[in-house]
């Protein structure tokens with residue numbers, strides 16, 4: 769089943785002389801359970817594509833359907849709900865909150881979704897254990913390594929049981945060995961049925977995915 773259908777999606781930033789066409793007539797179907805990499809030179813539109821798929825940004829034109837729901841028609845508050853129910857985001861510099869513990873960082877999306885404290889505790893502990901970072905639950909992000917931070921960020925992305933994980937340059941801020949461990953984590957999550965889309969400059973990571981989408985100047989080539 770196609771979980772993601774992009775039909776003729778374009779994204780233009782700015783106005784008049786400052787207009788930038790970040791995506792140009794992108795049509796793309798992604799099946800539930802795919803493991804995909806998005807590659808291409810800096811500025812080719814990888815992040816913009818991920819942000820539109822994840823509902824962080826909206827297309828200037830075209831139609832985006834997610835599980836038969838038209839995302840391109842959603843209003844801002846509906847988009848936030850769409851994201852929290854369906855998408856887990858992971859970014860290069862982890863985007864953890866430094867004055868919250870590992871536990872509190874992973875609990876955030878569950879709090880946002882108004883889960884009970886009992887359920888939050890159970891879910892967070894389960895995920896931290898699965899991600900082999902449970903012993904750092906009370907540590908702060910500044911007290912753990914980059915690879916551990918990324919495992920916390922992945923834990924937080926998993927908290928609301930998303931069907932899609934979007935990872936924008938997830939290994940860009942860690943060493944090669946840690947990057948490969950992160951890749952193994954994505955493969956394991958993908959085996960559990962989660963659709964994983966990774967924007968990356970890393971050839972080894974890109975080629976380990978089942979499908980490689982190559983972009984150039986806002987288009988898929």
Ligand SMILES: Nc1ncnc2c1ncn2[C@@H]1O[C@H](COP(=O)(O)OP(=O)(O)OP(=O)(O)O)[C@@H](O)[C@H]1O
Nearest residue numbers: 781782788789790809810811812813814815816817
């Ligand atoms: N908020 C914005 N306002 C104006 N232009 C933007 C904005 N975001 C992105 N762009 C432009 O859109 C184009 C695509 O950017 P995007 O970040 O999607 O590329 P990328 O492939 O992810 O690059 P990188 O690999 O460097 O992260 C670039 O020309 C960029 O300058």
